[in-house]
Amino acid sequence: MVVVVKPGLDRSVLIFGAVVIADRALPDGKFNAPWTNPSFFHALTKVNKHKPWIETSYRGVITENTDMVLLDPPLVALDKDAPVPYAGEICAFGVHGSDAPFEAVVLNRTSGEGQLRARSPIDCERQREYTFTIQAHDCGSGPGGIGAKKSHNYGHIRNNSSINYKRAVVHVQVGDVNEFSPVFSSAVYSGSVQEGRVCDSILQVDATDRDCSPQYSQICNYQIVTENAPFAIDRNGNIRNTESLSFDTQSHYEISVTAFDCGQKRATRSATVHIHVKPICKPGWQASCQDKDITKGWSKRVDYEPGMGSKPLFPKMHLETCEGTVSSVRTTVELQTGHIGKGCDRETYSEKSLQKLCVDILLQ
Ligand SMILES: [Ca+2]
Numbered sequence: 001m002v003v004v005v006k007p008g009l010d011r012s013v014l015i016f017g018a019v020v021i022a023d024r025a026l027p028d029g030k031f032n033a034p035w036t037n038p039s040f041f042h043a044l045t046k047v048n049k050h051k052p053w054i055e056t057s058y059r060g061v062i063t064e065n066t067d068m069v070l071l072d073p074p075l076v077a078l079d080k081d082a083p084v085p086y087a088g089e090i091c092a093f094g095v096h097g098s099d100a101p102f103e104a105v106v107l108n109r110t111s112g113e114g115q116l117r118a119r120s121p122i123d124c125e126r127q128r129e130y131t132f133t134i135q136a137h138d139c140g141s142g143p144g145g146i147g148a149k150k151s152h153n154y155g156h157i158r159n160n161s162s163i164n165y166k167r168a169v170v171h172v173q174v175g176d177v178n179e180f181s182p183v184f185s186s187a188v189y190s191g192s193v194q195e196g197r198v199c200d201s202i203l204q205v206d207a208t209d210r211d212c213s214p215q216y217s218q219i220c221n222y223q224i225v226t227e228n229a230p231f232a233i234d235r236n237g238n239i240r241n242t243e244s245l246s247f248d249t250q251s252h253y254e255i256s257v258t259a260f261d262c263g264q265k266r267a268t269r270s271a272t273v274h275i276h277v278k279p280i281c282k283p284g285w286q287a288s289c290q291d292k293d294i295t296k297g298w299s300k301r302v303d304y305e306p307g308m309g310s311k312p313l314f315p316k317m318h319l320e321t322c323e324g325t326v327s328s329v330r331t332t333v334e335l336q337t338g339h340i341g342k343g344c345d346r347e348t349y350s351e352k353s354l355q356k357l358c359v360d361i362l363l364q
């Protein structure tokens, strides 16, 4: 093989021509790769004068559960050796970073266009962003990629005036998909409100959402599902009554509430809310906590037989003090004995007369 150097002809182009000539000149079926010859290899590496060039910073977005990354600026590697084949073409992109689940593929070797994509499913709830480095590899001096050059090192950042070791950094943010519904912190809530009062917050319900972005994980709205309930709920989950309630009319309400995230996804399960109406406390004698009718707590007639010992007169009555401090209690009980007439009145009659009178009454 004879190579004649003509004045003005680019050396790299000339040597590439020699490779082609060498390929064609070899006997058929017994191909001897020219780059296995050390001297030839030495010449060939000089063909690839330039390393590829890519930007030093890329920002990317990927929607979770998909595999395509949109990069800004687009991934394009340039090589000054173009249009020389191999040396001016882009054969690969390398991605380096701690567990970055991405790879970059070459779409067009000549133009240097590439595409960054996920190697495995991207889950926004597990990781929201990734930072890693990328480098472009040209195709070297010929088939097999011998003498390929890289655009950047992915190791340490070094500022060298003659060699650019700066890294090309890619920052990818993962876009959220609204996969999860709000979930209440409790299936059942309960609270109470004093009758006759309108309370701003009887109780507060709370729901959370597992999505990764504020838009799809924040609770934007709570709603009362039960119709015609005298209650309202605000966007923070505070439940209030819209009118004063009466213990006598209805002492307990059960309502259903639901929640929506800011993507309008509704909670799969509603929460049940119990609201009890507390009666107004009035100090005094009361029949019982549940029964406000005082007449049900005592009886006009009390039967007593001699020898029974002490007997409570009003066992169902209690003194409601409304949790106030009591210094003393004075109670007067009047016994109506006027209707008895000449009966077993122990205060009026002597023991002897009493025995006679009472026996007479019992015999009547
Ligand atoms: Ca090159």
Ligand SMILES: [Ca+2]
Pocket (backbone or CB within 6 Å): 178, 179, 180, 181, 182, 209, 210, 211, 216, 217, 261, 263, 265
């Ligand atoms: Ca959600």
Ligand SMILES: [Ca+2]
Pocket (backbone or CB within 6 Å): 064, 124, 125, 176, 177, 178, 179, 180, 210, 211, 212, 216
């Ligand atoms: Ca999600």
